[in-house]
Amino acid sequence: MPRTDPTPVAPYPIHWDGSGLVAEIEAYLASLPAPARTPGPCVCRYGSTLRPWYAGHPEPRATLLDRALRRPARPVPVTAADHLRLASRYIGAHGWLQGAMWDAAGRVCLLGAQAAVLAHGYGTPATVRVGRIQLMEVLHATGRPARSPDEYNDRPATREGDVHQLLDRAAARAARLGL
Template sequence: MPRTTAPPPPPLSARPLPVRPEVSGLVAEIEAYLASLPAPARTPGPYVCPYGSTPRPWQAGHPEPRATLLDRALRRPARPVPVSAADHLRLASRYIGAHGWLQGAMWDQAGRVCLLGAQAAVLAYGYGTPATVRTGRVQLMEVLHGTGRPARSPDEFNDRPGTREGDIHLLLARAAARAARLGL
């Protein structure tokens, strides 16, 4: 005698909801809220970053460091991606923008970094060499002294009570522009 098996239960999408949204008043509440918004906010559209481009990873535009077969066999890290001092400073600014800025420490548990922490992170991810970082720090010092903000190091400027994240981004942008002009 053939066995009969029970049919499989219907998928969750086919099962009736215990409480329908239209019965709970949720749909009416959402429609009332949307009707109260100004017309442009109600128009659906793609997300556009307020700066005119879509959000990108901090290292976008640069290839990722790739370990060769020999690197893997010798269990050594991949060779760093060569970047100029100007690119290193731009990457440090983008890293701070992506992970957050911090004063008084190189990094914290939330992932925020100071200026030195951003430079160290860019180097640790395989972009540039210690010489690139040193050249970038020299450019930072030149900009600090050239703009009348003398400091013993860029880190001292980072940790000053009056310094804000925007000041750090501006400093990095000016130093990157200076390095690019000098071909560094």
């Protein structure tokens, strides 16, 4: 039977140790404005199910003819915006790297993520090319000129979050343009 009580359940047992910590926390929570004190939605204590980086897209499937001719499956058609989002999710799943396309641990740079998405059967070389053009457009439009997205990836000041933000902005731009 589903739970109807709106009070959230603690994900771990609370131990009352008498140190005054609980009272201090309650006093702090009472001092917050009313909207911050309202209980949020009840979150499952077991977390969420892990999903692969390509979730939401069909896996490439080899046809009988593909298997007979021993050729790879046809790529799954994706837009340039989808390709850039998948590249960001690939980096999130496998880790980010500077100075090399990939390493033994599976981490990848921006170019390595795009190559991996393509190698897994999502999109075509033309899709990757359009995605890279969108990355360059965003870099120049935001005042971060670079000769290539890879140069931007390898700059000492660039962080993984910057790469995800770049991919997200380029994907949004490509989606607006219908690419």
